[in-house]
Amino acid sequence: MKPLSETYKELGIEFTLPIEIRNSNGRRTYYEGSDGHWNKREYDDDGNQTYYENNDGYWNKREYDDDGNQTYYENS
Numbered sequence: 001m002k003p004l005s006e007t008y009k010e011l012g013i014e015f016t017l018p019i020e021i022r023n024s025n026g027r028r029t030y031y032e033g034s035d036g037h038w039n040k041r042e043y044d045d046d047g048n049q050t051y052y053e054n055n056d057g058y059w060n061k062r063e064y065d066d067d068g069n070q071t072y073y074e075n076s
Helices: 004-011
Strands: 019-022 028-032 038-043 049-054 059-064 070-075
Touching: 004 019, 004 028
Parallel strands: none
Antiparallel strands: 019 028, 028 038, 038 049, 049 059, 059 070
């Protein structure tokens, strides 16, 4: 994945850093700093983080049961 700032530049969209995007529940889903570091997160309906990825190529996936207990974990 390329940084969101590159896409903004290609589309001619003005922006300032840091870029921070939050979902409807207020949880941060994307962050990009002025140093080029970025990370992306995804959450399930209960607010549990299910995916994380960063600019270094590291990622992880998690799954949870109905009680919010982590039942699966995998990373790069």
